[in-house]
Amino acid sequence: xxxxxxxTKTKLExxxxxxxxxxxGGFNTLFVESTSIGFxxxxxxxxxxxxxxxxxxxxxILVVSNAGGDELTDIxxxxxxxxxxxxxxxxxxxxxxxxxxxxxxxxxxxxxxLGNQKGDEQTGRMPDENYAREIxxxxxxxLVELNPDGSEKRDxxxxxxELYTNKDITxxxxxxxxxxxxxSGAEQAAQEEYALPMVGDxxxxxxxxxxxxxxxxxxxxxxxxxxxxxxxxxxxxxNVGPFVVKQLIQRLVTSNPSPGYVARAVESFDSGSYxxxxxxxxxxxxxxxxTATIAAIIFDKxxxxxxxxxxxxxxxxxxxxxxxxxxxxxxxITPEYQExxxxxxxxxxxxQHPYRSSSVFNFFRPxxxxxxxxxxxxxxxxxxxQITNASSIPGYINFMTYYIFGYQQDVDVADLQADYDAENxxxxxxxxxxxxxxxxxxxLTLADDPxxxxxxxxxxxSADQLTEHTVNxxxxxxxxxxxxxxxxxxxxxxxxxxxxxxxxDYLIQK
Amino acid sequence: MKRRDFLKLSGATMMSTSLLSLSxxxxxxxxGEDYKALVCVFLYGGMDCHDTIxxxxxxxxxxxxxxxSSLLSAYPTPRTPQNLHALSTPSRFNQRKFALxxxxxxxxxxxxxxxxxxxxxxxPLLEPVNASHLEQVTASVPPRLFSHNDxxxxxxxxxxxxxxxxxxxxxxxxxxxxxxxxQTPFNAITTAEADLWLTGSNTFPYHVSDGKAGIxxxxxxxxxxxxxxxxxxxKESSSSNNILQQxxxxxxxxxxxxxxxxxxxIANTSFTxxxxxxxxxxxxxxxxxxxxxxxxxxxxxxxxYIVGMGGFDTHSGQAQSxxxxxxxxxxxxxxxxxxxxxxxxxxxxxxxxxSDFGRTLAVNGDGTDHGWGAHHFIMGGAVHGxxxxxxxxxxxxxxxxxxxxxxxxPTTAVDQLAASLGSxxxxxxxxxxxxxxxxxxxxxxxxxxxx
Numbered sequence: 001x002x003x004x005x006x007x008t009k010t011k012l013e014x015x016x017x018x019x020x021x022x023x024x025g026g027f028n029t030l031f032v033e034s035t036s037i038g039f040x041x042x043x044x045x046x047x048x049x050x051x052x053x054x055x056x057x058x059x060x061i062l063v064v065s066n067a068g069g070d071e072l073t074d075i076x077x078x079x080x081x082x083x084x085x086x087x088x089x090x091x092x093x094x095x096x097x098x099x100x101x102x103x104x105x106x107x108x109x110x111x112x113x114l115g116n117q118k119g120d121e122q123t124g125r126m127p128d129e130n131y132a133r134e135i136x137x138x139x140x141x142x143l144v145e146l147n148p149d150g151s152e153k154r155d156x157x158x159x160x161x162e163l164y165t166n167k168d169i170t171x172x173x174x175x176x177x178x179x180x181x182x183x184s185g186a187e188q189a190a191q192e193e194y195a196l197p198m199v200g201d202x203x204x205x206x207x208x209x210x211x212x213x214x215x216x217x218x219x220x221x222x223x224x225x226x227x228x229x230x231x232x233x234x235x236x237x238x239n240v241g242p243f244v245v246k247q248l249i250q251r252l253v254t255s256n257p258s259p260g261y262v263a264r265a266v267e268s269f270d271s272g273s274y275x276x277x278x279x280x281x282x283x284x285x286x287x288x289x290x291t292a293t294i295a296a297i298i299f300d301k302x303x304x305x306x307x308x309x310x311x312x313x314x315x316x317x318x319x320x321x322x323x324x325x326x327x328x329x330x331x332x333i334t335p336e337y338q339e340x341x342x343x344x345x346x347x348x349x350x351x352q353h354p355y356r357s358s359s360v361f362n363f364f365r366p367x368x369x370x371x372x373x374x375x376x377x378x379x380x381x382x383x384x385x386q387i388t389n390a391s392s393i394p395g396y397i398n399f400m401t402y403y404i405f406g407y408q409q410d411v412d413v414a415d416l417q418a419d420y421d422a423e424n425x426x427x428x429x430x431x432x433x434x435x436x437x438x439x440x441x442x443x444l445t446l447a448d449d450p451x452x453x454x455x456x457x458x459x460x461x462s463a464d465q466l467t468e469h470t471v472n473x474x475x476x477x478x479x480x481x482x483x484x485x486x487x488x489x490x491x492x493x494x495x496x497x498x499x500x501x502x503x504x505d506y507l508i509q510k
Numbered sequence: 511m512k513r514r515d516f517l518k519l520s521g522a523t524m525m526s527t528s529l530l531s532l533s534x535x536x537x538x539x540x541x542g543e544d545y546k547a548l549v550c551v552f553l554y555g556g557m558d559c560h561d562t563i564x565x566x567x568x569x570x571x572x573x574x575x576x577x578x579s580s581l582l583s584a585y586p587t588p589r590t591p592q593n594l595h596a597l598s599t600p601s602r603f604n605q606r607k608f609a610l611x612x613x614x615x616x617x618x619x620x621x622x623x624x625x626x627x628x629x630x631x632x633x634p635l636l637e638p639v640n641a642s643h644l645e646q647v648t649a650s651v652p653p654r655l656f657s658h659n660d661x662x663x664x665x666x667x668x669x670x671x672x673x674x675x676x677x678x679x680x681x682x683x684x685x686x687x688x689x690x691x692x693q694t695p696f697n698a699i700t701t702a703e704a705d706l707w708l709t710g711s712n713t714f715p716y717h718v719s720d721g722k723a724g725i726x727x728x729x730x731x732x733x734x735x736x737x738x739x740x741x742x743x744x745k746e747s748s749s750s751n752n753i754l755q756q757x758x759x760x761x762x763x764x765x766x767x768x769x770x771x772x773x774x775x776i777a778n779t780s781f782t783x784x785x786x787x788x789x790x791x792x793x794x795x796x797x798x799x800x801x802x803x804x805x806x807x808x809x810x811x812x813x814x815y816i817v818g819m820g821g822f823d824t825h826s827g828q829a830q831s832x833x834x835x836x837x838x839x840x841x842x843x844x845x846x847x848x849x850x851x852x853x854x855x856x857x858x859x860x861x862x863x864x865s866d867f868g869r870t871l872a873v874n875g876d877g878t879d880h881g882w883g884a885h886h887f888i889m890g891g892a893v894h895g896x897x898x899x900x901x902x903x904x905x906x907x908x909x910x911x912x913x914x915x916x917x918x919x920p921t922t923a924v925d926q927l928a929a930s931l932g933s934x935x936x937x938x939x940x941x942x943x944x945x946x947x948x949x950x951x952x953x954x955x956x957x958x959x960x961x
Contacts, residue, residue, distance in 0.1 A: 125873055129825070129880065133656070162653065255754065365671060390724055392717075392724075398726065467748040467750070
């Protein structure tokens, strides 16, 4: 098996050992939330920050979700392993990543092809089309032909050119039949079979010819070979580069990359190599190399210094929160003690939760252009605006207040312990008050000097993108806060952070 | 001075509870009150039309059961004819009979009481199409069929993802233009994130959840410090030339202003609603009822609402998941109907369902795949109840309206449904033709409403 850097499951096993996997086969909330706990730990404490960041970006393209009620909720091993796959392949090759995703029980469960059977002419049964459709539409090609710069190709009537019809989908659906859990060596009580790649079951796999996208896999080809051929054929399509790369740019840098920016990064995706500013060549020179692609995306001149009125993106709520925890070196990152982090989907929280979007279409669409805005009038997009509304704007402020001001330190330990015991959660509530502790040690030294404090926060949180106007407004507010009692310095620092992190200058990362 | 003007001038926060507690009683009694609301219940994922309106006459039931046999053995409540809820079927269907699934007893009852009807095989169309047109490519069809996001968008706006205006919003725009309602932030309310359907040029989606608008908790602790309140409300924001930032500023300012107005209106209105189930859909519909009960404080005479419910993409495990969804839908709609009646507004509020698409008649083992046309519900005291509008193609494969595997080619266009709803809200026919330019390709609006 591939090395698992900073693996979610490994970390959880180490830190919570047997506590999180109920020995008696029973459940507790903590067990169900272990994928959330693992995500927050990795995202905040992982030393491989860029890898974690790219894995999160990939999780919003190759979407699985344990958003409640279904099998994936009860079997955290599946999504935990899926998180590992994205982390492992974040700097690998997109073709290999797609294969690992295709064989993952998490995706097999989420897009319903685990156990998918071949058709039956007697009963009229057809193979499930779910994965066949979404692997094309969402994971590799999109719906219409693209130019290498990410723009849509047009036919002679100036219409977009659709890539496939439903016949292609029914043809490709035959490929994804006959994948089942590998129960051969797995310890099923620990749900290990959900952490192993699915395997082929010849009985269930379609033996018919499989035709799609102008290509035919011969009748009688087995499941593994069919998948290899199908993924190779899909991956050979010129759309993959622009389709995937443009979304990675949107997740990492800016909502509206110029065609030139997309084309430059696609060139690195296609060639599999990129030369860093210091002359070092990165990438394995194979098409789909993600190291080369990510380097091309973050070192591009448009990511560094060529800014216009169209640049930037609305920071995702999840990333605002993880940034806070990283920026202030928050201590005791123990999400198991943080009930608000177990599910941050509410509009009165982050309106977003890792690996928990409401559908395979992610929290927001890459092409979302909020109706009735300047964004739409200028033919721009701003995906993150899709989860920004009159409920979520104050909701985010409330959520950050809880963390920035350390409200959990006021928790009643005895009450909390009673809750844990009632829920069969094996935790010591006394630890909860130390969890996610921000002491703002350095910031406190600046509390007497709001201008210096703001200058520091401006650099630390917003890469100096707060305008003078905003800095002045925040400074004025801070100056009205009393500085009499010993705790007033801390309160001033906490207010300063909250006001910076809720300002539009900060929220739009330019 | 009219009472509403007085209320407006007096300022929502200053109004006494005793004065406002009258409003509900007055509203219920005020028979001539000029108020209408349209509520869209969007069923995300594509609701299985073939398991919503089920053939009940013997030969069609047998035919349907044959196609659905591998699913039918797995339903917790068997879909035997005696467990289905028969619908009285219009005579044009001759010997064909239809029923609702066992989980929809409440809706079947409302149908029987004339408060609910079915719209058969409705879906996005540009012009009439049948299977041979489709095969020979001799008719225009909407782009990106069978794709979830694009067909959601097409239902709401006539265009694929990226569309800017939805017909709920455009209908409200037209009502503003003709003075039938004022432009307020509360003309178009969503409890989900589906803002497209609600968006027009002068109509913008406003989001509420949990029965109230968002509040900033720390402001309350700081006694609503004005400088802080202004800061969070975006009033102090710098004038950036960045387009995204300008939009975020605008959104923040309008959201915060509307939130405070909305919460004042809710706090100052007294009403009691009947019990709603605890399902997310029912709670969203309760929010809608709360907003409707507050309509006079919100100063609006026409409203469009959208609520959402997911989980209908039943590729797998349909026999386990779909009945639960149907049951939740049934409970939520029945509670809504009761609550609206308790407000005395049953003739002024119309609810309808919509979804990405219907599903295949053919089964993929334990589920169904993406379709096109689907059957939907329309509910309210203004509706011709207890009937089926449009057509319901037979439970067979390869008929004139089968796009393959029993994916129904719609026989009624969304535009025909939408124009009927718009007309009821008070939009004139010429304007409807502008909002729905393809309407002229069809036989006109549906006669959904009593005169």
